[in-house]
Amino acid sequence: MMNIEQGDFVMPGDVLGVSEQYLPGDWTYEDGGYIKSAVIGNISINKREIAIIPKTTTPLLLKVGDTIVGQITDIKGQRAMVDIQASIDSTRELALPYSGAIHISQVKNGYLEKLTDAFRIGDIIEGKIIKIMGDNVDINTEDPENGVLKAMCSRCRKFMVPTEDNNVLYCEPCNRKEKRKVSSNYDD
Secondary structure (H helix, E strand, C coil): CCCCCCCCEECCCCEEEECCCCEECCCEEEECCEEEECCCEEEEEECCEEEEEECCCCCECCCCCCEEEEEEEEEECCEEEEEEEEECCCCCCECCCCEEEEEHHHCCCCCCCCHHHCCCCCCEEEEEEEEEECCEEEEECCCCCCEEEECECCCCCCECEECCCCCEEEECCCCEEEECCECCCCCC
């Protein structure tokens, strides 16, 4: 553990303290109980919060309320796992690799019987961040513009097109229909 003080110069990944000692502030993140620097900069300690004052142009850190684009990587019970690719509100690259999850209760307004009626592995989705813990993010897709932006047929892997029913996509090559939580921004 490093002995840190106000103003010390740090690099990304440097351990600044433990979560029992500090709350993570700007440009820091929690990893396994340790607070670490996300950027090159100087330490700023304000009571119990530790932050970094960046020395370079700052990379993008996600925050609650941001709209993200990601890819569904797995569906486990009541959660769809998402590899977050970018923030819609910024052209900058993400500072950290973020993983997200969409709980079945955060997919749409109303009851959803099973998660595979909204998402499938490989779908490109848009969603809003509702909670961040370290590099793990909880995502909500209830708004009409949130949901699946692009999807492939689970049988032939060709891109699907929207139908009159905005919860169903159609695969022209194999004449198959599949349920999804389709975004109003779906790219056909």
